[in-house]
Amino acid sequence: MSDDEQAPAPKEFAGRRWLFPSALVHELDPDAGAPGRRPRRTARDWVVDFFCFLLAVGIGLAAAQSLSEETGLPRSLAILDQTLGALSCGAVWLRRRWPVGLAVAMIPVGLLSNSSGGASMVALFTLAVHRPFRYVAWIGGAGLALIPFFFWVRPDPDLPYLGVVVFTALLTVSITGWGMFVRSKRMLMLSLRDRAHRAETEARLRAEQAQRLAREAIAREMHDVLAHRLTLLSVHAGALEFRPDAPREEIARAAGVIRESAHEALQDLREIIGVLRAGESDESSGGRPQPTLAALAALVAESREAGMEVALDHRVADPAAVPASVGRTAYRIAQEALTNARKHAPGTEVTVRLTGNPGDGLTVTVANPAPPAEIPPVPGSGQGLIGLTERATLAGGRLEHGTRPDGGFEVRGWLPWPRH
Incomplete structure (x- = not known):
């Protein structure tokens, strides 16, 4: 069982999924998509599931070999034990889709089959990784409560009763704690990733706001500059219109002012448009210095x-x-x-x-x-x-x-x- 297993979102987060982007929600809870759609299993998931299957099979085979050492065990019960153990190992492949159902089913199966112990361990670990603590408390507590009864009915031939009960209880608690640790680590990583995502979003919004404020400042500059230039054009053009008989020198001077003002207005307009296209302030774009x-x-x-x-x-x-x-x-x-x-x-x-x-x-x-x-x-x-x-x-x-x-x-x- 790997620490990198993906843990779906706990049920208590169902009402707070707005805290996470959609990609993170899907990673927390693979079943959060459309109803009836199974999450796609990645290559890493296949490797982890295959390892869990081999672990369950290995423990099941070891337990099946020890059945012959149990005194007074009927042959039919031994066959049932091995059959349930084989089915339990096959059910390990369903642990991602039904972690609660598999863990609940392994409680009565574990009372009848000693060779299903490996599958029970995998199911309990999967439950601790994929579901919140309340599920682990009820199902894991029921399993712990049944340990003394199981070994009272089927005592271990090599270990004393108290020793095997304590050892099995400690193993169960350790597996549960490991699964909860993996879940907490996964939730922490997703939380940090979400905070980084929100920080990037806020930085982008601040950059957009700064750009908007800069463009508003540029718009004010455009009004101040062009209004002054165009008013000069209007005044001198009006003088030429209403005084067609003005002296030649005055007409030449007015025409010169019109030409110079038009040139300056065009130059200012080009600089402002260049700044708008670049998305930068006019002082950083290499334009003429501000007055x-x-x-x-x-x-x-x-x-x-x-x-x-x-x-x-x-x-x-x-x-x-x-x-x-x-x-x-x-x-x-x-x-x-x-x-x-x-x-x-x-x-x-x-x-x-x-x-x-x-x-x-x-x-x-x-x-x-x-x-x-x-x-x-x-x-x-x-x-x-x-x-x-x-x-x-x-x-x-x-x-x-x-x-x-x-x-x-x-x-x-x-x-x-x-x-x-």
Whole structure:
């Protein structure tokens, strides 16, 4: 009998099979499939079963040879003993399919046949491996209780009564304990395998969640970047449309801005699509470096070239000291606010104010007065400010925006700037 025997799932696990994957459930309980379907016996199972059969036959033959030494044993009872022993050895091949039935049947057979002792041992071991303790307790206890009665009826010719009873009882308990140990070892291995499977599943889910969060961040970057570029295109294209008689130099400058903005937008779009295909963050994909607070002046200059009036009030002494993530978030807030001001309040002077110190945080404010005249509403998704609010919250800060008493609009964001 091998320690590697497969043990079907105990009955107490029948209501908790959701803890194990289907493959492990089948390995714990081969009968857990469709009703009436027998589990496929592997090559290892055939080897183990053949070994158990040989063990039962060997013990049965040894017991059959000792029948001639029993005094007063009728010939008919000796023939019955050997016949039941042979049938019991053949029944060993059914031990995997009916472990309880075989163990129960071997109790009365063992009272009539001494040569079936090997098959009884195999049946008891199989019961301990394949079924929970309550089956082993009842069936094994019944077998232990009948040992004194058996040797009282058929005493051993070589050993004293008490000695053979104690020896047989210890052998029965040892076989039962061995089977229970094999079962516990098998259940432990399956439990560890299940935990490893769940750990792999959780790791895969965490990786998928991280990928989803990265793609959401990329989507926000796409909105912030492309909205700014496309707004520049719209402003200059509108100027060319409504001023066909503009000077040649102004037309050339507007066309140059349109070409450059279109090129930049296309380049940004290609990088973002490349990141989405690769499933990685844009910073790890070899793309252009993300803007920081030091790029804010260039953003303001670009807006001025597009015809906006922008006043920059930069009161941060050392922009390079601002953490990169904080500076990038402040840049995106200013970029989105300038884009919205260009669309909804054209012709107004926009003020960008930046203040802050380490430990106090970084504050970026973008405000514009009410437009001088009623302008038609510009279509928009309204997701820009929502995305900025989420971005600021994720960075540990906050974002406030709304209409001012004079009819203007203000966006104010605060971001944490830790003290080093």
